[in-house]
Amino acid sequence: MGGPYWRMPDMLRPNSLDCYWMPYTPNRAFKADPRMVVRAEGVFYYAPDGRAILDGSSGLWCCAAGHGRARIVEAVQRAAAELDYATSFNLGHPIAFEFANRLSGILPDGLDRIFFTNSGSESVDTALKIALAYHRARGKAGKFRLIGRERGYHGVNFGGVSVGGIMRNRKPYGPLLAGVDHLPHTLDIARNAFSRGLPEHGGVEFADALERLIGLHDAATIAAVIVEPIAGSAGVILPPKRYLERLREICSRNDILLIFDEVITGFGRTGQAFAAQTFDVKPDMITMAKAITNAAVPMGAVAVSREIYDTMLANAETGIELFHGYTTSGHPLACAAGIATLDTFRDEKLFERVRELAPYWEGAIHSLRDAPHVIDIRNLGLIGGVELEPLAGRPTVRALEAFRKCFDAGLLIRCTNDILAFSPPFIIEKSQIDQLVEIVRGVLKTID
Ligand code: PXG
Numbered sequence: 335m336g337g338p339y340w341r342m343p344d345m346l347r348p349n350s351l352d353c354y355w356m357p358y359t360p361n362r363a364f365k366a367d368p369r370m371v372v373r374a375e376g377v378f379y380y381a382p383d384g385r386a387i388l389d390g391s392s393g394l395w396c397c398a399a400g401h402g403r404a405r406i407v408e409a410v411q412r413a414a415a416e417l418d419y420a421t422s423f424n425l426g427h428p429i430a431f432e433f434a435n436r437l438s439g440i441l442p443d444g445l446d447r448i449f450f451t452n453s454g455s456e457s458v459d460t461a462l463k464i465a466l467a468y469h470r471a472r473g474k475a476g477k478f479r480l481i482g483r484e485r486g487y488h489g490v491n492f493g494g495v496s497v498g499g500i501m502r503n504r505k506p507y508g509p510l511l512a513g514v515d516h517l518p519h520t521l522d523i524a525r526n527a528f529s530r531g532l533p534e535h536g537g538v539e540f541a542d543a544l545e546r547l548i549g550l551h552d553a554a555t556i557a558a559v560i561v562e563p564i565a566g567s568a569g570v571i572l573p574p575k576r577y578l579e580r581l582r583e584i585c586s587r588n589d590i591l592l593i594f595d596e597v598i599t600g601f602g603r604t605g606q607a608f609a610a611q612t613f614d615v616k617p618d619m620i621t622m623a624k625a626i627t628n629a630a631v632p633m634g635a636v637a638v639s640r641e642i643y644d645t646m647l648a649n650a651e652t653g654i655e656l657f658h659g660y661t662t663s664g665h666p667l668a669c670a671a672g673i674a675t676l677d678t679f680r681d682e683k684l685f686e687r688v689r690e691l692a693p694y695w696e697g698a699i700h701s702l703r704d705a706p707h708v709i710d711i712r713n714l715g716l717i718g719g720v721e722l723e724p725l726a727g728r729p730t731v732r733a734l735e736a737f738r739k740c741f742d743a744g745l746l747i748r749c750t751n752d753i754l755a756f757s758p759p760f761i762i763e764k765s766q767i768d769q770l771v772e773i774v775r776g777v778l779k780t781i782d
Contacts, residue, residue, distance in 0.1 A: 374401035396629030413670030430664030455489025487567035541580035569753030570719025
């Protein structure tokens with residue numbers, strides 16, 4: 335075994351890989367042939383041997399402003415020295431209020447009450463609980479049902495897995511939450527392959543599946559629908575035209591809350607701060623995480639409509655209106671990182687940059703259409719998905735092989751099923767987009 339990991343200086347190399355149980359990783363295979371990074375700056379990671387690896391996935395849809403941003407680093411350092419920690423239960427610290435105020439400034443109008451969490455998974459479970467508690471506060475405790483979507487990913491906690499629609503995330507964990515149902519996913523390669531931006535076909539008909547679920551369960555039992563405006567983890571699945579608008583209409587007509595899970599699409603990825611703005615559809619809650627702090631410190635949040643917040647407060651006769659919260663909700667270091675991240679997005683006009691780069695990105699990624707194995711390409715903002723024909727009888731193998739070979743060729747991407755997913759930092763240059771596409775093209779030519 336002579337890979338880069340084994341060439342690390344002894345001082346840098348951990349003495350054993352055994353103790354760390356890595357998440358979402360085949361641990362045995364990984365530890366036999368580890369891939370490591372030891373540093374990051376701008377759009378590059380650096381391997382132990384000093385090799386630069388172009389970050390085609392912003393870490394994991396996280397580091398939208400690029401890596402190692404001095405302003406964020408310094409803000410976190412200052413915050414750590416000033417107030418390392420304070421609880422938010424019945425005690426305030428100014429920076430949490432300040433960050434919530436700043437977030438409200440980039441959210442859709444009226445979605446400006448912010449609950450802080452530490453991850454996307456916690457944001458999702460928080461939003462689902464708020465939905466149930468809100469209906470109860472209005473005297474509608476019978477609205478308990480939660481509707482997700484096939485192929486949806488809403489994190490790994492029990493609520494999120496229950497409304498999620500990825501079988502392997504659900505199967506080991508028993509019956510999950512009761513009272514959950516799922517909409518069909520919106521991927522329709524037969525009709526929409528190689529769409530640029532939003533697909534043309536199926537929007538209204540996919541959304542109308544919600545009418546059927548209402549027919550089955552009765553709207554009086556349904557609390558909320560949760561969807562990712564663009565499904566990320568399942569492999570970049572875009573909403574066909576009119577889909578989100580139609581879901582909004584049906585939810586409003588039936589007194590059902592609509593939750594957008596914007597853990598991936600939030601913070602400029604689609605060219606506006608939130609996909610709700612890009613698509614001009616206003617949900618009742620937005621969940622977020624990842625790029626909220628450029629992932630420099632873990633954090634998540636739920637933006638809640640005033641109507642929900644005011645109703646909860648008005649109906650809590652005395653005392654606490656929401657029995658929910660985390661020890662590290664509104665952590666000072668995370669809030670400091672978040673404010674510095676918003677400053678960076680604003681001062682470097684990074685959301686505008688996404689809008690400017692998007693047409694170039696679209697052209698570049700769609701140039702892979704003729705590469706071997708490619709059966710669909712999907713894009714929006716600075717998001718791209720390239721779907722490969724699965725190897726006969728061996729699904730996922732081909733994309734995993736592409737992922738490994740891209741890494742060896744100096745490019746980090748994501749793969750899921752047989753889909754390659756791309757989400758580069760917003761500071762990527764056009765020449766680096768070309769480099770990314772050429773590495774993928776080269777790799778696709780070499781795999782079976
Ligand atoms: N919702 C959505 C839409 C997500 O994409 C989560 C919730 C959960 O966030 P946390 O912070 O709890 O992980 C996510 C996470 C991938 C990939 O390969 C994406 C995520 C996680 C792991 C892999 O695209 N997104």
